[in-house]
Amino acid sequence: MPPCRRGSSGYRGVCERPGGTYYAEIRSGDVRLGLGTFGAVHEAARAYDAAAWRLERPPAQMNFRDVFTREQAQSVAPPPRLIRDQDRAEHRRWQRSLLVVEEDERAMAEWRRRHPEDVVAEHAFWAERTAKRRAERLERRRPKALAISQCDIVEAGGVSFFGDNDPRWDDMWIDTSDNTSPDEDEDEDDSE
Numbered sequence: 001m002p003p004c005r006r007g008s009s010g011y012r013g014v015c016e017r018p019g020g021t022y023y024a025e026i027r028s029g030d031v032r033l034g035l036g037t038f039g040a041v042h043e044a045a046r047a048y049d050a051a052a053w054r055l056e057r058p059p060a061q062m063n064f065r066d067v068f069t070r071e072q073a074q075s076v077a078p079p080p081r082l083i084r085d086q087d088r089a090e091h092r093r094w095q096r097s098l099l100v101v102e103e104d105e106r107a108m109a110e111w112r113r114r115h116p117e118d119v120v121a122e123h124a125f126w127a128e129r130t131a132k133r134r135a136e137r138l139e140r141r142r143p144k145a146l147a148i149s150q151c152d153i154v155e156a157g158g159v160s161f162f163g164d165n166d167p168r169w170d171d172m173w174i175d176t177s178d179n180t181s182p183d184e185d186e187d188e189d190d191s192e
Helices: 041-054 070-076 085-114 116-155 167-173 182-191
Strands: 014-016 022-028 031-038
Touching: 014 041, 022 041, 031 041, 031 085, 041 070, 085 116, 116 167
Parallel strands: none
Antiparallel strands: 014 022, 022 031
């Protein structure tokens, strides 16, 4: 049976894009659901029909009358990703955030170009801070290594020179990882 012709594309729910592609969408109440962009008009029309079957539309609202069940509609056109108004709004928010980030990067590049002395000072600050943290970690690793070696001696049947209640046993649990958290950064800033 010939397809039911509608609109400028010739099919219900299908719009032709300037680039020669076809966009399919279907309305469900107040919500417009985008079904995607297709290379051929009949593919977009089939996607519309599959979505219409899923929304339990009557056969009179279909583009092709050769499909009689939902399973047939799904086999002819696989389920599309539905693009809702909410998805479009979220996409616009991400686009705006991206524009802000790009503008920040441009401003920082311009600042670095105009004020190279600030760049040098920033590099010096981070180099000093990294060296300071490495030295602090090294200082924490020494007592930890001593406590672990004493523990290994005791486990091997030897005698440690640490007493039973020696606080140096607690050094075994010192965190010596290179991972830092924002809380540690704040603590260091407060102590300076």
